[in-house]
Amino acid sequence: MLQIYPQDAKFLYVTGNTTGDVEDGSPFAKIDLVAQRRQSMPPMYLYELTHERLWNACRLGWSAADVITFLREYAVSPLPTSMQSHICQAMERWGDLVLQEVNGRLELRGSAKVLSQIRQHPEVARLLVHARQQSAIVRADTRVALKMALAKAGYPLVDDQVSQVKPQPLDVSLTPTLQLRPYQAAAVEQFVAHKGGAGVVVLPCGAGKTVVGVASLAKLRCSGLVLVPNEASASQWLQHFLNWTNLDESQVGLDEGRQALKPVTITTYQRLMAKRRSGDYAHFHRYASIHWGLVIYDEVHLLPAPLTRLAAELTSARRLGLSATLVREDGRTNDVFSLIGPKVYEAHEDQLTALGFLSDVKCVEVQVPLSDEVRQLYDAAPLRQKYRIAADNPDKMQVIEALCQRHVSAQILIMGQYTDFLQQVSDRLGCPMLDGETPKERRLHEYDRFRRGQTRILVLSRIANVAVDLPNADVAIQVSGLFGSRQEEAQRLGRVLRPKPGGKNFYTLVSSSTLEERRARHRQQYLVERGFAYTQVSAADILSEGTTVNEVKRVPESRVGRHVKERRPVSGD
Template structure:
């Protein structure tokens, strides 16, 4: 008697035994001598099941332990056009893919819409504890009758809707892999690392949604998102959404000169560094060059002095007194509006906080104190906040209209995230957000600014010199571009009779769609 093949989940992989007839499944399988069975990566579950069904192979699916959900939202808002179109594009791509939208464009609500359209057990993965609690608050309010749990920060729930940090989801990837039919990766650019990628690789989830404002990574691994989550199905920039979902905005670059004393010291440091780089035949024009510089600086006293000189030059450019004068002028000009000030290091944050009596937030700020500061800023008691990198990602920052970047990295991701902090439309009907970028003239900061604007070259920032009076910019007239929709494609090309446990009985998804898993 011929036994029916069984598909089982085993610690992040699939075991198919006994081997079924046919050939298509062989492309996914590898023989494991330890158990004398064929083993298949868990992330190929959907392709494998569809291939077996296409061949008419009868098999028992004991791998999946996810199930349908009753998701009845307590509130429904009219989605913005870009949210509707992003959801449509994701569904047309087989409910797998990455959506790229700027900060404040409503990615969380888009995920809620995707969950409503795909009512299955869902795992949401986020980079920080702050974001985990924000998602929890949103989903418990949206689906009051659903069980929503947390994994991370001391919580170890196992609920139909689970919100986890990347760290905790990675640690528990082997046990979570067959529990959830849908994965939502918030800030999905974190996923393609050697550590985090197992969340996707050990999961059989047939439906996957990645959300990010900036998918590109400096190591080039953003290309792995296609295999881990799915292709990029929709993208919009802040300019595309200005005046609709986001406030219109203007970028103003202000260049300041170093003082004679600062200039002399800066040139001395750069000369010392460059001499070492020239002797060592190292170019800092790439990540590899920087890595070589770091390694070379640890091998000799000369290298150590060169690295210290490099850091001192950077500190001079980022913390010049001219920037603080500009900051004082801008704060006075825009008072009493709410203003966010960003720097690249905590030392400058504390210096500004002490000199100008401005509340500061860094990674060292206790959670309760940070919550109190943000609450007072939201209520208008505090007019200005200064921070380094801690507000870039994973923190719900109250609405502000003006942001001032005194220093930062060359990362376009950081730049877009900081811009996004002032793009929320809020209660103002015709809000014009302002982003000031203060750059030390004739220093390495000019190159840093060019790199961070690399993907934003479509909109050249307005420039001002330090000695000029900074006038309030007028509201720009932005072109309204037609939103693009990816071409419609059928979700599945094969409609086979589904075997028991491999797929569920047909049920309505929306108006005319039936679930496959």
């Protein structure tokens, strides 16, 4: 039973058992559409009524009265007046600005008051041409930039940018062997039923986002373009289409820039955005000239980056964004919704773990001290070199060996940032190491060997951070990371979320009393907010014979979200 405890204008606590509430229309599914989950402390959750989520509700057809009525239905106490005012003020902005095509050109329309307000923001004003009292001309090549600038300034823009040209139908259907899980079916239904034509689905790593993409295209029975972050992911998508649908290789394929595009084409963001020496795009216009039925943006959280955001300019009847880690260190997370569309469905790790669809993962931070010699080097080094020295701490090697020995029958992934140290690990353990310089064919070959169990330990650089399917991994050992990237931490943990009896293990090795230790706190923040807890142990605990991780349990206070400690407790606590 969902219960809501309003706190102030924006924050509210939610309690209840989320198990089973993965279907669309459930109370927990609805609250994820109007509020952002900030902290998971099952069975209690902290939510924030952000502008972006309230605008998201507007795009899905909710009014301010609908949101307030929904919250009142489950609230254990009256909604504060400030909360109701916040909801109304945020949602009444929706529809103030509309981007339309008029006589072959883009025109931004709104009231004289709103147009005057947005012209006060330099990043918006420079994108407006021939501004009049209630309208302004917008160049087509600045459409994406305008969306992002307005979102940053706090103004939602109504522009679903879907093609009015009816796409060519495609005879595509799912094979009987593919049975959608309840939450996957719910995600597909929510996306297909959304009248706006575009939306984002958020599912944890290992929950089968690719299944949702393939099933959505089969449901719509139309042509499709799938954009992915790397070649390994492209190969996986192709194999899934061939295995799970009636399409053959004449209808679906990878595009390498030379052959004719197929009804279902899979390509990378890099190829889409590649430029010639002249500065012109090498392939973009090939994709942009086609009226696709559906464009699927895999790992859609990458889209706001300068090198990929132009992909949002592609026109199609429908657009689907897929992500497991909707978090960015540059603060551009909400630009995903501006560029693609509203979040139409989300399922959380704790829900899917309770239902048996994800594995229970033990997260362990291993503190590895620096030797006296390395400590002197670290103390004398300039700030920009300290992190690298801590990340490449030589004493991490014996901890890695001990963990591999502890899990002697497990499939193990060892992941890190700096390839020199990773190569040393590979040489020491006698196992393959893959990085950005590894040829595509060898990467795919080694991934396949690992999946088959022919390789027990695989060392990976950042190439495996996103969209690499290694479902049989039992243990992940992170030896270093990209500074304070929360997204990377979550993606790497996602490599061991596929369900297995007895659970799985995620170790992160951190040099104690260094800059790396402080960055680790930030990296772990996203996962802690999602309900994961890190156990902290020392290297000596791992190296001591007979000591197990479960014997040493401590969740440092720094892991507790600061905004949770600052909020007032729920009545009855």
